[in-house]
Amino acid sequence: MVRMTGSQILLECLQREGVSTIFGYPGGVVLPLYDTLPQFPAIQHVLVRHEQGAAHMADGYARASGEVGVCLATSGPGATNLVTGIATSFLDSTPMVAITGNVARTLLGKDGFQEADITGITQPITKHNYLVMRAENIPMAVREAFHIAKTGRPGPVHIDIPKDVFQEEAEFEWPEEINLRGYRPTTKGHSGMIRRAAEAINEAERPIIISGHGIIWGDASDELVELSEKASIPVITTFLGIGGFPETHGLSYGFLGMHGMYHANMAADEADVVIGIGMRFDDRAMGRFNDFNPDATIVHIDIDPAEIGKNLPTAIPVVGHVKRVLPELTERLERRDRSEWLGWIDRVEEEHPSLEIRETRRLIPQEIVRTLYEETNGGATLVTGVGQHQMWAGQHYFYDSPRKLVSSGGLGTMGFELPAAIGAQMGVPESEVWAICGDAGFQMTMQELAVCVDERLPVKIAIMNNGYLGMVRQWQELFYDENFVSVAVTQPDFCKLAEAYGIRALRVESKGDVLPAIQEARNYDGPILIDFHVDQDENVWPMVPAGAALSETIEMPEKELVR
Amino acid sequence: MSSSNGTGPAQHTVVAIVEDKPGVLQRVAGLFRRRGFNIESLAVGPTEFEGLSRMTIIVDGASAPVEQVEKQLYKLIDVVKVNDLTHEDAITRELALLKVRCNNVNRHELLDVANVFRADVVDMATNSLTLQVVGDGDKINGLIQMCEPYGIRELSRTGSIAMTRGAKTTTVHESEPEAIARVHQSQGRRVEADLPFSSD
């Protein structure tokens, strides 16, 4: 055994966990750790410009690559700046390990300089957290943290380490085994329940699959395709489930929910058996719970038993890992002709198209996203902010594989776009990453432009500049009698801003310039920003107003058709 | 397994076996607060295994479907096992200390009351008696009611603790020490059930 400092032990452990990139920001109590970093050249430290950016980068890295993302901050303000990013990861169940320093052990609890009770703060927004009080306990904490973050239902884990623990020496011992008796995720589904699910589906006339984020984290897209093809079951996804089932597949019917496709919402409401797979029946996906398709038999396949029956009464629960449950279920399913049911959905789609790009005089974001789709052949990774542009990026780009749409769904964190895109680009360096930004959300984390330059990242930054907190403006227009309060935002000149960072920039104001700008960005090997000046009044349709049922989905009103 | 709508019994008795680690109480309390589950009483103490503590939580049934309480508790890494004893044949006990006013005239009468409730006199002064009573909530409420006319100067109650009757246990399943196992094997015994969610 070797004697090492706490800092060395931590970095050795991270290296053994396969960590190659840490997004972080230094400060007093983590200086011993930074001092040690050069001894571990295999670990790259990316210096962010605000710790929130570090957490979103780690999250984007994880969502794009499937690997655990790691972020690091100093105590007090550094640690609290991570909080929004940790909560974002928690609500969308993404694997992240967040590391913070804290004041020395002797000062803990004494309100010393830059002390915050950060484990107290992160406790409700992490899957688990640690305050490591001895250097010799670091290896076990790190091993457990990575194990917990990436297994079962993934999630963020936080490790807090007092300054003097980084400096303390201890014998380094790598724990070969972990024994968490209180943590044993169920992976194998109950065979009796799987049989019951199969029976219900075999008897169903109008079954529908709602597939979610869990298909992506469970790496079960192929298994899902096999299942739906064998039994001819149409598939709709949640917003976070987009890409888990190929969107150009004949059985794909888009996503459902508040801004989902009209036909997807109607199909979910008309089905006799609803099969939720790796999704948590969120209110934005399901509309008013009490009025969600009351006659349907609900089958719910999820790795987290607490999700079963949480929001909707579930007739047949299967707790398990999708990768294991789906093949077992498929085996028991009968091949059936469901052309009548599929025809019904097709007809609704024909009569109520949700994704038609209409002729407009003014430049609208939908056509920018669609042009990007056509130009990239669906091969790019889109990382969005939160708001109208986010919904259009989900609607008008078609994702045939997982991890191509990276977006904050559960917490809906504006400012996610740029840092998460940076993380995604670093997680999958060969991918073509487009940050689809809101003009307001971009301003929440735009300081991370510097990281694109530092790391020479070819991130393409597309700002959907509508001069508004567009999504909020839409709600004020529709539900608050057009009483527009604090939603118009004055913008800096985004092109000049980019140029100030040494980033190339283009401004697009007319339809004709969209394609050339996209082509120019694609041909440019470096960070580039396009400031798209789009129509200010465009609204996202279809829409299920908050608190309404899916059956009450509203389509684009006539008066908005002409612009 | 389908969702219950919270119209179950007024109170649930939930026993959680948890890791004896700093912060565990906060995790459990935080979970209850965040999910809006009301705790009526909470008692924590050691178990027969070193490193594990036992929490007995009485939950207001109207505030939470007990199934959600159990499942959410299981999500805490430090929670090893959860049992709902509400519908079990279980022994529930709490302890109370009451300092009751009395004088030379009514002291004997008060002692009679204490006797009926099998309460012990643990301290006595010229104008008060301190009673200690053990029992379920109803019994303790009964004694309190009887003492009220005398004047209760101070009352302190513990949370409830609970245990199933009979040979069945609600504790964590761990292999028995060999010597004990031999004794039991020779006398025959039932095999304990596994944790509720199997895994591999």
Ligand SMILES: Cc1cc2nc3c(=O)[nH]c(=O)nc-3n(C[C@H](O)[C@H](O)[C@H](O)COP(=O)(O)OP(=O)(O)OC[C@H]3O[C@@H](n4cnc5c(N)ncnc54)[C@H](O)[C@@H]3O)c2cc1C
């Ligand atoms: C402006 C805005 C509008 C929105 N509009 C919509 C909308 O119209 N429609 C919509 O759907 N959403 C919408 N959302 C997103 C919404 O808030 C939720 O984030 C989303 O519905 C959650 O999707 P999910 O349940 O698939 O994913 P998650 O919330 O990530 O849940 C994943 C589920 O999968 C399970 N799981 C994980 N791994 C596995 C595994 N290996 N095996 C089995 N199960 C597993 C987890 O336990 C969990 O239950 C919107 C968000 C915003 C900000």
Ligand SMILES: Cc1ncc(C[n+]2csc(CCOP(=O)(O)OP(=O)(O)O)c2C)c(N)n1
């Ligand atoms: C951090 C944060 N603050 C506030 C909100 C509420 N909110 C949701 S969408 C939105 C407007 C977003 O504006 P912009 O980024 O320009 O996107 P747009 O809707 O215009 O496309 C706001 C303020 C939020 N989701 N996140």
Ligand SMILES: [Mg+2]
């Ligand atoms: Mg905007």
